[in-house]
Amino acid sequence: MANIESIADNTNNEFERVYPTQPIPEGQVLWFPFQGQRLMLKVGDQDAAILQGDQTLLDNIKHEEILYIGRYRGQPCLASALDPEASLPGDWKAVGLRELYNLMPGSEYNIATYASQLINWYQTSRYCPVCGSPMVPVDGGWGRSCVKGHYTGYPAVVPAIIILIHDGKRVLMAHKAGWGKRYGLIAGFVEPGETLEECVRREVKEEAGIEIEDLEYRCSQPWPFPSQLMIGFMARYKSGTVHPQDNELDDVHWFSPDTLPELPPPSSLAYMLISSWLQQYGNQQ
Ligand SMILES: [Zn+2]
Structure with a gap:
């Protein structure tokens, strides 16, 4: 696995x-x-x-x-x-x-x-x-510059967080319209001026309406669709009742290890965070 x-x-x-x-x-x-x-x-x-x-x-x-x-x-x-x-x-x-x-x-x-x-x-x-003038390569990197010197750009890397929230016995999973039977984890793009930790807490508040604690970075993964960097965290539930605050998700709820829904594809960081959690907490019911 x-x-x-x-x-x-x-x-x-x-x-x-x-x-x-x-x-x-x-x-x-x-x-x-x-x-x-x-x-x-x-x-x-x-x-x-x-x-x-x-x-x-x-x-x-x-x-x-x-x-x-x-x-x-x-x-x-x-x-x-x-x-x-x-x-x-x-x-x-x-x-x-x-x-x-x-x-x-x-x-x-x-x-x-x-x-x-x-x-x-x-x-x-x-x-x-x-200005719409041609851009030409910059020596020593993948950047490109305007021939008239207005602008230099570099290949985009777009940071997005993904967070596994658990309460020791259950994991919080989310569902979007169009995903069929599959559930995923809460995730979202980092906004300008925001730290990763602020982004996690904002997304959790918006998508689940709860507070978390023991936030811990786990792992990252380039996700080339087209240029995200997924940054994976794990946290423990602290307080509040699960209640999505925006319309992005149509369901968010707790699953125990023996009632897990259809999971994201094995290539995804979501899947790896879930399997890592199961290895750590799957037998503690
Ligand atoms: Zn220009």
Whole structure:
């Protein structure tokens, strides 16, 4: 079962980041070509693998500039965005990031999500938001600057908190319209001028109407849809009656370990926080 400890151990120390404008080394490379939000993989009999080849692999396919993003186990990793209309070799398959999680090791999946965010950044930062002039790369990082010097931007990382609240025996879970039978944890975006702790208490107040104590940071996870960083906390219920204060959720209530609803997907931080809580408190009824 995936858990907090497994994401904490899943730091990608076999991947070394590279920044512009390092030249791409000669020879074999690993390709991360995206068509929209979907990564191209080579389909084998049983599985799907990252495309390997040299720098000429995409020569006959219409695509945008190549980003040299890093080295994985010593091999250069290149990302590119393919033309949405480009026809592709028959043995390639386009796979969405959510499906990709189940198809490749975590270390490779993490590179793919990084690549997708850089591609997304390049596609959304072509023009200066002040004057509309072209933006050009900044040396030594992924930033881009207006050619007239108005503005420099960097790839967005959008912080969002997610919080598991428990009372020692039960866990508080929330439901949104459209989620079917699945329940999740209380979560929300950090607002300007807010600390993570303030954000947690505000979201808990808005979405559940209760007070918490023993707030503790647990773990974080990049969530590339398109560029969130999920920051996971755990806290203990302190006081108040569960009563959602806004319309975002249609149900919030307590579940004991033996009455849990359908959980979020195993790739999510919500799932890992819940399984970590179960390991700690699941037998204390
Ligand atoms: Zn400008």
